[in-house]
Amino acid sequence: MIRAENITFRAGAFKLQRACLDVRRGEYFVLLGPPGSGKTLFLEALCGLRRLDTGRFFIDGREVTALEPRDRFVGYVPQDYALFTHLTVEGNIRFGLKAQGIDWEEATRRVDEVADQLGIRHLLQRRIPGLSGGERQRVALARALVVRPKVLLLDEPVSALDESTREAICGELRRVHKQFEVATIHVSHHLEEAFSVADRAGLLRNGVFQQIGTLAELLQKPVNTFVAGFMRCQNILSARVVDRHDTAAGVTVAVGRLRFDLPDAPRGDVQMVIRPERIRLLRKEQDRPTGSICFPAGIRNVTDRGVYLRIELDASFPLVAHLSPESAAELPLHPGTDLTIAIRPECVHFIGC
Amino acid sequence: MIRAENITFRAGAFKLQRACLDVRRGEYFVLLGPPGSGKTLFLEALCGLRRLDTGRFFIDGREVTALEPRDRFVGYVPQDYALFTHLTVEGNIRFGLKAQGIDWEEATRRVDEVADQLGIRHLLQRRIPGLSGGERQRVALARALVVRPKVLLLDEPVSALDESTREAICGELRRVHKQFEVATIHVSHHLEEAFSVADRAGLLRNGVFQQIGTLAELLQKPVNTFVAGFMRCQNILSARVVDRHDTAAGVTVAVGRLRFDLPDAPRGDVQMVIRPERIRLLRKEQDRPTGSICFPAGIRNVTDRGVYLRIELDASFPLVAHLSPESAAELPLHPGTDLTIAIRPECVHFIGC
């Protein structure tokens, strides 16, 4: 539906480099990245608001690289919504229909329709300045959707809202996405937000795509330490493959003073990623689960984060585990206590694999 | 250390009402609340930047209500840091010492000392505009700490930073707090942030304190539904006490079509709070743990939030549970599946108790 081929351009000192992307029909794609990584620039280029140095854009199979923004049929909701403050809510929504020369009755019908779908019928005669963040967001969505765009581009659509309403608005974005069946790119720097909406995601850094895939892939199989760090994996360990067996046992890996067997691993010095919520903790006397990598570790520090406990461990190398309060209730969690750690082999990921 | 008694004042249409607060020596207090709840106003009033209508402030046992800001010895770091852009980093840090007439050599010694402690010695000759968010934050901290304030007031100290550095900076704030042994009030609207630093917290809403206590108290024993909602508890259920036993069994509570016994509960219609991460899910054929409230429930929807799974359940009333990926691995989690829910009685909280 949306295809970007080798997009390169400069904006001031910033450069977007050879960006490639494919968003499928009806897909909800989240474009992640720290502030200043070029997410907004990419969106603007896709809208035709920035000229490319090289590369091509396709929307719905048609090349749009040389088309003006108005001929691309994109629904663009910039950050902070950029509503027209000199118009009413209705004037805002009607704007695109008027610009496209749709006659008044038809336009009214479509404005009312989209206002109903987004639940802002009662706001139509209001002016912009008095609206709340959530209301503004709906008006901006309605303004973009009423012209029936082929793709919907949302730039940080919920970052202007306070945390308690974000969850709800994200749910609504998904609903709107389904209802209007429109391929969506949603720009965000917020991980939780991405999880609540995304089918797939891409992570940008300094104008270069690092990884594109489902969030589960980004989470469990990061291609580099930046992706792992951005996905908030605290356990990025330096490991070395010390032995390679011919049998099914695979390879022996050394981390710190510890050695254990894994089915497979790349050669030589590697970086290993283990997500903190994938680490199980057992009392020393408990049975070790079969098939898991088990080794002893001492507790260094425990902090209650409310919804989980963060446990810093020492297993000849530092390790962080997140525990749900319910699992924690069964364990003796005092600094200094020795526990057994159990990790399923499929939860160990090597960077570059 | 910091004591606020019945603080009341207006600022425009906003009113802070009868706010009382006690922050102990060496305590790290987080002032929570949605945007516009009056957190910043409270801080400004404590600094002497706003005149009170009624009420009194004490700092270190001395009443400061009528003192000018400069006589209160507070270290104030406003939102976005408000660094002096016409001065270098060193000029910023030295500013307070100069204003207090401390001689040049002594001032230099103290500037160097605090710069070392915060790791910004190499920045001293730099100008403000080129600094990163984290560097600015350290400079603002150094500027506030170098005059050896009795209390440290931080207004949204990390909200200008991007998510990946927040965690680290929060850790550093705790470290600084310990090192300088100064009572700290940290304003935030972000729950995770609060968990990573707070000894105790208070929640403001429309200028009124809702609850003050440890975060565990706010989390597990909210005094009203606003606190429960702010702490992101999705399960706020209407319940009714239908029977009161004389024996140790306590009371019988009805929620939806379900009835179960609890040690105690208030009378009549009540609201019940159960945190989603406190709900355990078991396969139907598994043994029910003794002492827990157990009842069957069907899965309505499962969403992967990466670090946890959000499971919407139907147990004649809607219920949301959060599961760690490791616990989820052992369960059949498809919509429509019936499971057994187990909740320990101490995880059920009645609002108003």
Next chain:
Amino acid sequence: MPVGDTPVRGWRSILFIAFMSLFVVLFVTFALLLIAADALYIDWASVLKVMRSGYIGHALWMSLWTSATTVVLSVIFAIPMGYVLSRYRFPGHIIADSIVDLPIVFPPLVVGLTLLVFFTQTPIGRWIERSGIEFVFQPKGIVLCQFVVAASFAIRAAKSTFDEVDRRLENVALTLGCTQWGSFRRVSLPLARNGIIAGAILTWARAFGLFGPLMIFVGSFRGRTEVLSTTIYLEQSVGHIEEALAVALLLVAIALFCLITIRLVGGRSVRL
């Protein structure tokens, strides 16, 4: 930045504020004294006489239509120029920008002299004069003088309001199907309205009160190129201070009207 948040103040702070306010009091008192002097000295008989005088009626009419024409011309130039200077960077941008600034820092008298030199001494100027569109010592010259001196205010005001119109609003309009012209007409222009009006009013005030360059470029011929400001000078120079003041009253009434209109139309959003 909300105004009105008052820190707790000791006597030193209050002394500081009092000292600073002293200057406001001095300035305002002096201004009020001047205004009071004018008001007291007005001789209503002279005002009536002046009002009925044919010459002065003609001068008023001249002042009104020339300044109105100047404002219309200035706005016609200001809107596209302000937009182009605000939105695009092109070779020579800084030169164009500086040329717009020139009349603001230039002595207006020099503008009059320059126009005189241009139209009487250069071949192009002389050719224009000979081709029938005469400016020197003509009513049309008044408009030209006023335009050159005052248009910059309209252009600068337009530029700075267009600067403040968020470009993303135009971008959204483009994606919604507008041409560049459409996004300009339907988004930027309405949003810049107040600023343009403020600029127009400043231009008018400047054009209406213009005096020096007119004396050089069009002279002060009774009944032909006389405007209100010239009248004041002429009356005063022959000792008719009462009459001069009566004419000044007219000018002041109109200036006040301008000021009030700015405040009403723009509220806080219109900056002088």
Next chain:
Amino acid sequence: MPVGDTPVRGWRSILFIAFMSLFVVLFVTFALLLIAADALYIDWASVLKVMRSGYIGHALWMSLWTSATTVVLSVIFAIPMGYVLSRYRFPGHIIADSIVDLPIVFPPLVVGLTLLVFFTQTPIGRWIERSGIEFVFQPKGIVLCQFVVAASFAIRAAKSTFDEVDRRLENVALTLGCTQWGSFRRVSLPLARNGIIAGAILTWARAFGLFGPLMIFVGSFRGRTEVLSTTIYLEQSVGHIEEALAVALLLVAIALFCLITIRLVGGRSVRL
């Protein structure tokens, strides 16, 4: 809002931009023509003659010291007034604010007349005149005229830059041990520096080129109250266009110097 992000444009957009740019081209061309005319018509012999003339040397000296005094006085008033009007709301704030705006929209000629009326017709004015501090037809009167007409530019510029100085910076200074005076002197004033300089330069330009009100209030007595602008008028009115232009050249050189100084000192942060 970064300038220079260029949307993909079709021919209609390019046509639109071309049409809008036309006005810039017209305006700039005309201005350049005028400047060229001046430049071509300059008679260097007259310039030399003018330079050597004692009268004009005196006029230049008068122009320089009066305008310099006016600027110093204006800045002395502008800093506290700008600060008070920006930071505090008091009864009569809107009146004080409007009075500061008045001279900007007022015809300067009226200011001259008002001063004349005040000092010749009112008891207070006459008492001041008699007490030895004479203004009417005196060099001191030039400064007064310039101050009343031009100080508003300095005050307004100071007010709007103080508006832009974040109040929280002052607040932090207060908590760090500063008095209100200290936070003003060590934070607000240095941060408002550029704006105050821009205001001072505008004031100077206005004072330096002042003409109309001077003709009324102090007259144009060779060697006594003559300033450069009066010289231009006097020379031109007796037909010495070359000499007038030579004097104008001096004025223009100084005006250009002002403009360049503003750009250099302030960069983009100084707004005219």
